[in-house]
Amino acid sequence: MPSYTAPTKDLQFVLHDVLKVTESKTPGYDELEPDFTAAILDEAGKLTSEVLAPLNAVGDKEGCRLENGVVYTPKGFKEAFEKVKEGGWPGLDMPEQYGGQNMPYxxxxxxxEMFSAANQAFTMYQGLTHGAASAILAHGTDAQKDTYLPKMVSCEWTGTMNLTEPHCGTDLGLMRTKAVPQDDGSYKISGQKIFISSGEHDMADNIIHLVLAKIEGGPEGIKGVSLFIVPKFMVKEDGSLGERNGVSVGSIEEKMGIHGNSTCVMNYDGATGYLLGTEHKGMRAMFTMMNEARVGVGMQGLAQAEVAYQNAVIYANDRLQGRAVTGAVAPEKAADPLIVHPDIRRSLMDQKSFVEAARAFILWGATMIDAAHRADDKDADGLVSLLTPVIKGFLTDQGYDMTVKAQQVYGGHGYIEEWGMSQFTRDARIAQIYEGANGVQALDLVGRKLAQDGGKHVMAFFDLVKGFIKDNAGQDAEFDAAFLDPLKAASKDLQSAGMYFMQNGMKNPNNALAGSNDFMHMFGHVCLGLMWAKMGLAAKEALKTGSGDATFYETKLATGRYYMARQLPATALHLTRIQSGADTVMALEAANF
Amino acid sequence: MPSYTAPTKDLQFVLHDVLKVTESKTPGYDELEPDFTAAILDEAGKLTSEVLAPLNAVGDKEGCRLENGVVYTPKGFKEAFEKVKEGGWPGLDMPEQYGGQNMPYxxxxxxxEMFSAANQAFTMYQGLTHGAASAILAHGTDAQKDTYLPKMVSCEWTGTMNLTEPHCGTDLGLMRTKAVPQDDGSYKISGQKIFISSGEHDMADNIIHLVLAKIEGGPEGIKGVSLFIVPKFMVKEDGSLGERNGVSVGSIEEKMGIHGNSTCVMNYDGATGYLLGTEHKGMRAMFTMMNEARVGVGMQGLAQAEVAYQNAVIYANDRLQGRAVTGAVAPEKAADPLIVHPDIRRSLMDQKSFVEAARAFILWGATMIDAAHRADDKDADGLVSLLTPVIKGFLTDQGYDMTVKAQQVYGGHGYIEEWGMSQFTRDARIAQIYEGANGVQALDLVGRKLAQDGGKHVMAFFDLVKGFIKDNAGQDAEFDAAFLDPLKAASKDLQSAGMYFMQNGMKNPNNALAGSNDFMHMFGHVCLGLMWAKMGLAAKEALKTGSGDATFYETKLATGRYYMARQLPATALHLTRIQSGADTVMALEAANF
Structure with missing residues (x-):
């Protein structure tokens, strides 16, 4: 069975050596001293590796069970969920007012990251709750906040988000679920929603569904969509639970992975719902959840890659097979361990250089979200909004590929469920699909985010990269050649792609959209390249001061050199594809595929 | 549930317009008139789409069941296998002497391809039998051939190949299974083999296991490995079945996919075995099976990509979601079909341009195998031997990626097992692993095949590409620019990579092996680029003569242009990686991963 060790040291490196969080002006960051964050991360590391990780395979094998309208989660999930609640983990970054600990995002x-890596299916129960609570926090009335948030922040009650219907996912304007206004100000919600993660289960006293529906007589299409709070059990004035609401689970889906999470068909039969936010502005309210969820899903891509990588390393060191081509490394054994072979190393370095940079990328994004929320920093808000589809799309595409590479290290054993590597790929696969399939992320990036606020944010990104290179070049020729020059070249490719879109997308928008997936990927590579340059610099500085673990910092530099030499040059290929335009992409009649 | 339609028209195009099989001097090819091959392909198409494809999901869901030493295949498999046998399909390209139809390979x-696309797990039962029969055909005594081949060619008896043991797969020198010589010339075989596809099942009267084992007292390591025929039931002098041999199934593996095939742990407890071929030369005999199996596995990569692509096209045309950015295509409907969106087309074109070129590549490889076997053509033998790891490694890596892309077109439904797209990816995944994991293919290519016969075969490949370009350039500027120039550039990249290996692999072989995976992939791209140039030329010629389906040929040219513009340029990225050498790949101590 696979194991999981929380990457506490690396998280500390990113927080303190790279992002230097305590030097930030964002309110609350001054408290994030290394000892303090280490204590939290250690505690979370223990819980995730000792309690959640061992349940990962159990959840996969057993799955969820629907019996007479009740969904039973896998054995051990309920007890683990109690431990998570006891530790106060679900409310870590929620307001103290509602029982949270008010830590930065x-x-x-x-x-x-630790929670998702240890057990993605399990962690989704609290993840969705967090998203739903955030939406209520941002758009709810004081009464709604007081009613739902204390229970949701503690995960006594969990939450869901209900968007998809059988005939529509991305195109929510086609939605059929109806909301009929009642005299008391509430609504009766009727319709069917599918793919509802954590839709029904046995781990919470109540489930608060956030449901998109159309108020009868409202505007057509997406402009007539509103968001509603629909509790599973009605909540009485005194906060106690009343009767069952008209919402029920129709079935649970049989999926490729994340079996431990109950993915439900939810039926709303005149269920009582309460408007959240403004009438017909449901998409705006939902996007509060969606943006947070998208960063969270990007993190799942990284998290599955991390845990799969950890196990691939263990196997590559254990499994004896063949001899190093340059001479036996373990002559006393019948064969050398797999890790001596260059192609195994190539695969492991792909994985390692991805997860470490992805971790820095996500945490950097999180500091911008904090700056936006806690310090009303509009620039940070704009930049992270630009980068959100990259975080979601690129990290989950790459994260999935990395789990496949990790599985490949196991050879035949990688295909056998008992070894657990298959689960990582099957679980990671969903992250490319949900919260907006990655094609939609690419469309969001190229079709909307690039031009947002007159292209201000993408210009800011380029300035940031340029400024970083300028500030740090010319001091160390090896570092310039290994890190800064490749970053400069990749960033130039990205700019050229943006230029191509501007020059050719006007006359034919397909010229931009046909390159959207490539653009998202090249943007991701430039971001990870920037992270590696920053991490390389931090490692160099640490080595200069002579404090800390020199091997750790040397390894960091070596891993960065790998990424810059072997992965970052992918931007050139993406640029070539983009510059080939839409003609070959759009050439065929639909009937001729 | 997914459907499958055999790509008969495209197969005919490759056989006749591109490969022009009837013009070949290979014995037997003169009979392959278009009407004749069409009749065979139509018949196979009917069987595979109507009988095998509907059982694909059944096999996945039900899997195989072991009860009291008996393995039960999924419902319907047995009946379908009878139909396959009745049609004489297993012996299609086997000698008439043993009941086959003696058709070219x-x-x-x-x-x-059709069989694998329709039902990979099912087709493996006959595929392994074919491989085992080929090994007996090549290395068996006349008595062995007479005893086993007639029954195996008809699939009355099926076959297996037993290589892997719990502690060794690739490195078979570590093998522990023992063969003890008996007075009557037979051997007693003892040991455990794992991952034995079709190891035990209920669809054949007997199972002929080909088993690698070490004869006691023989040379150490791989040089002491011999190959044995171990029948499940002993075969009497008169050909009737005798008592059960000492071989039994220990368990069946729970796998990520190909659930319909019984992957068994096989226990040999003093089982009677008969030497096949020469003592201690078992690997040579086994490679007869392996090489055939590797081409067959490459085909599985193509086949799963094809069937997944077909279903992605159907879904993309059916599913209404959003509007074309250039204006509604189906204004009368609530939304446009998915296929209007450039990023969906990008994905479908990736798939289409891969499968069609992969098909041509495999069939071209098969003509070389025929030339080698039927006309003793040493050059063809050398070239196909060079290309075998490319066929296996590149086509299964790409094939897998394509099934993932096809699944992605389905959005959330792609993750739900009911829709069947998940099965294509789960089934396709094994092809990257078995018959030598793809890292081993890359090693075989770079570490062995490149230098084989003094590098003669890779030089022949480059000459072939160069000759093709020279013969066809300068007649049509558009064709040159769209097809020949990119092919030239890609081929140059491949040559540069080979040059890098020669110049840097001598002083440090890791410089070659660290680039082996990239080399295999760039070689694959050049092969598919060559195929597209050949197909483009054939399509142009057909359009010039004005015969046949002009839309088909126009589509072929458009698809080729896509591949040349968007996929073939990947060679430059692979070259960059290769030329970065082994230093960054090998930099870390094993303990620092």
Whole structure:
């Protein structure tokens, strides 16, 4: 069975050596001293590796069971969920007013990586709750907040988000679920929602569904969509639970992975719902959840890659097979361990250089979200909004590929469920699909985010990269050649792609959209390249001061050199594809595929 | 549930317009008139789409069941296997002497694609039998051939190959299974083998296991490995079945996919075995099976990509979601079909341009195998031997990626098992692993095949590409720019990579091996680029003569242009990686991963 060790040291490196969080002006960051964050991360590391990780395979094998309208989660999930609640983990970055600990989002994100890596299906129960609570926090009335948030922040009650219907996912304007206004100000919600993660289960006293529906007589299409709070059990004035609401689970889906999470068909039969936010502005309210969820899903891509990588390393060191081509490394044994072979190393380095940079990327994004929320930093808000589809799309595409590479290290054993590597790929696969399939992320990036606020944010990104290179070049020729020059070249490729879109997308928008997936990927590579340059610099500085673990910092530099030499040059290929335009992409009649 | 339609028209195009099989001097090819091959392909198409494809999901869901030493295949498999046998399909390209139809291997390959696409797990029962029969044909005594081949060619008896043991797969020198010589010339075989596809099942009267084992007292390591025939039931002098041999199934593995095939742990407890071929030369005999199996596995990569692509196209045309950015295509409907969106087309074109070129590549490879076997053509033998790891490694890596892309077109439904797209990816995944994991293919290519016969075969490949370009350039500027120039550039990249290996692999072989995976992939791209140039030329010629389906040929040219513009340029990235050498790959101590 696979194991999981929380990457506490690396998280600390990113928080303190790279992002230097305590030097930030964002309110609350001054408290994030290394000892303090280490204590939190250690505690989370223990819980995730000792309690959640061992349940990962159990959840996969057993799955969820629907019997007479009740969904039973896998054996051990309920007890583990109690431990998570006792530790106060679900409310880590939630307001104290509602029982949370008011920590910055960046800490929630660091801890969140561990939770997702240890057990993605399990962690989704609290993840969805967090998202739903955030939406209520942002758009709810005081009464709604007082009614739902204390229970949701503690995960006594869990939450869901209900968007998809059988005939529509991305295109929510086609939605059929109806909301009929009642005299008391509530609504009766009727319709069917599918793919509802954590839709029904046995781990919470109540489930608060956030449901998109159309108020009868409202505007057509997406402009007539509103968001509603629909509790599973009605909540009485005194906060106690009343009768069952008209919402029930129709079935649970049989999926490729994340078996431990109950993915439900939910039926709303005149269920009582309460408007959350403004009438017909449901998409705006839902996007509060969606943006948070998208960063969270990007993190799942990283998290599955991390745990799969850890196990691939263990196997590559254990399994004896063949001899190093340059001479036996373990002559006393019948064969050398797999890790001596260059192609195994190539695979492991791909994985290692991805997860470490992805971790820095996500945490950097989280600091911008904190700056936006806690310090009303509009620039940070704009930049992270630009980068959100990259975080979601690129990290989950790459994260999935990395789990496949980790599985491949196991040879035949990778295909056998008992070894657990298959689960990582099957679980990671969903992250490319939900919260907006990655094609939609690419569309969001190229079709909307690039031009947002007159292209201000993408210009800011380029300035940031340029400024970083300028500030740090010319001091160390090896570092310039290994890190800064490749970053400069990749960033130039990305700019050229943006230029191509501007020059050719006007006359034919397909010229931009046909390159959207490539653009998202090249943007991701430039971001990870920037992270490696920053991490390389931090490692160099640490080595200069002579404090800390020199091997750790040397390894960091070596891993960075690998990424810059072997992965970052992918931007050139993406640029070539983009510059080939839409003609070959759009050439065929639909009937001729 | 997914459907499958055999790509008969495209197979005919490759056989006749591109490969022009009837013009070949290979014995038996003169009979392959278009009407004749069409009749075979139509018949196979009917069987595979109507009988085998509907059982694909059944096999996945039900899997195989072991009860009291008996393995039960999924419902319907047995009846379908009878139909396959009745049609004489297993012996299509086997000698008439043993009940086969003596067709060229290229026809077996064309039909084989259909079988694998329709139902990979099912087709493996006959595929392994074919491989085992080929090994007996090549290395058996006349008595062995007479005893086993007639029954195996008809699939009355099936076959297996037993290589892997719990502690060794690739490194078979570590093998522990023992063979003890008996007075009557037979051997007693003892040991455990794992991952034995079709190891035990209920669809055949007897199972002929080909088992690698070490004869006691023989040389150490791989040089002491011999191959044995171990029948499940002893075969009497008169050909009737005798008592049960000392071989039994220990368990069946729970796998990520190909659930319909029984992957068994096989226990040999003093089982009676008969030497096949020469003592201690077992690997040579086994490679007869392995090489055939590797081409067959490459075909599985193509086949799963094909069936997944077909279903992605259907879904993309059916599913209404969003509007074309250039204006509604189906204004009368609530939304446009998915296929209007450039990023969906990008994905479908990736798939289409891969499968069609992969098909041509495999069939071209098959004609070389025929030339080698039927006309003793040493050059063809050398070239196909060089290309075998590319066929296996590149086509299964790419094939897998394509099934993932096809699944992605389905959005959330792609993750739900009911829709069947998950099965294509789960089934396709094994092809990257078995018959030598793809890292081993890359090692075989770079570490062995490149230098084989003094590098003669890779030089022949480059000459072939160069000759093709020279013969066809300068007649049509558009064709040159769209097809020949990119092919030239890609081929140059491949040559540069080979040059890098020569110049840097001598002083440090890791410089070659660290680039082996990239080399295999760039070689694959050049092969598919060559195929597209050949197909483009054939399509142009057909359009010039004005015969046949002009839309088909126009589509072929458009698809080729896509591949040349968007996929073939990947060679430059692979070259960059290769030229970065082994230093960054090998930099870390094993303990620092």
């Amino acid at each position: 960046v800490i929630g994100t660091a801890v969140g | 290229v026809i077996g390959t064309a039909v084989g």
